[in-house]
Amino acid sequence: MTHHGAGPILVTTAGKVGAEAARTLARQGTPVRVIARDPERATALARAGVDVVAGDLAGRDSIDAAMRDVTAVILVSPAIPAQEIAVIDSAVRAGVAHVVKVTSKASADSPIARRRDQAAIEDRLIASGLAYTLLRNNAYMQNLLMLGPAVSTTGGFGSAAGDGRIGMIDSRDVAAVAAAIVTAPEPHTGRTYWPSGPASLSYADAAAELSRVLGRPVTFRPLTFEQQRQAMVDVGVPEHIAHMNAQAVSLFAEGDSDWTTDDVPTVLGRPARTFRQFAEDHAAAFA
Ligand SMILES: NC(=O)c1ccc[n+]([C@@H]2O[C@H](COP(=O)([O-])OP(=O)(O)OC[C@H]3O[C@@H](n4cnc5c(N)ncnc54)[C@H](OP(=O)(O)O)[C@@H]3O)[C@@H](O)[C@H]2O)c1
Incomplete structure (x- = not known):
């Protein structure tokens, strides 16, 4: 229906x-x-x-x-x-x-x-x-947008994600999946989906993609948990949310988000957006 x-x-x-x-x-x-x-x-x-x-x-x-x-x-x-x-x-x-x-x-x-x-x-x-x-959902690619100012002013960004890989998803695909299900919910009733992007990549991989898209080097700097938490507070994230976000980023380092599924293509009938597409569509935020 x-x-x-x-x-x-x-x-x-x-x-x-x-x-x-x-x-x-x-x-x-x-x-x-x-x-x-x-x-x-x-x-x-x-x-x-x-x-x-x-x-x-x-x-x-x-x-x-x-x-x-x-x-x-x-x-x-x-x-x-x-x-x-x-x-x-x-x-x-x-x-x-x-x-x-x-x-x-x-x-x-x-x-x-x-x-x-x-x-x-x-x-x-x-x-x-x-x-x-x-x-x-897995973590959103759009979380990297808050690093845009650091990329444009310092040529790179820091994170406590270490070399952990993340099956990050473009939040536009989360919206597309939600919209598709809510208009024709019956086959999805009672189901749990694990929407992710098409690939699992580290923040160093993300920096390399940004370098390719922007045409200049973008470097990745490892941060400690405390540095990560403070970096979020410095860009205006409330203390308790910065704490939870820094915890989640630190779990990335342990492989907590290193998973992908076919749920986006299964629901939408088209591939999930790649990090390359995300970077191209948001290049101005990092320029
Ligand atoms: N970010 C990720 O990587 C990620 C991954 C998986 C799942 N999620 C989940 O996604 C959800 C967050 O969604 P999002 O990233 O789309 O959030 P978002 O972009 O931060 O948007 C939150 C929205 O909620 C509004 N809001 C906050 N408090 C409100 C209130 N009391 N009444 C009405 N509106 C209120 C805010 O409006 P104002 O402009 O008024 O503040 C804002 O428009 C969370 O459940 C999170 O766990 C996030």
């Missing part, structure tokens, strides 16, 4: 994945609504035909208002359990048909708080009785 256009798809936030998924749905004529804390910063989405509603996942009333008439949800946000669970509970009350949950390597006993939180949210979604699909 495909989406019959009775009511809109709700995309919970307008971040990297949410905004791209909403644009994709609007482009194909599917009614789509996003919640934005500041709709003034989402005018481009509104122009693209997305129904942008003011709201905050911290407030149950604005979630219920945004849920009105919704047929299916793409649940993507910073994954604060109380907030995402409030969305799940609201979806149950509204009789929503399907929830696509964007998640990561969720685990109740992970050393990383965010992964424990994701496990708690997944458990709640599964227990809710709603039809669901989990997208346990």
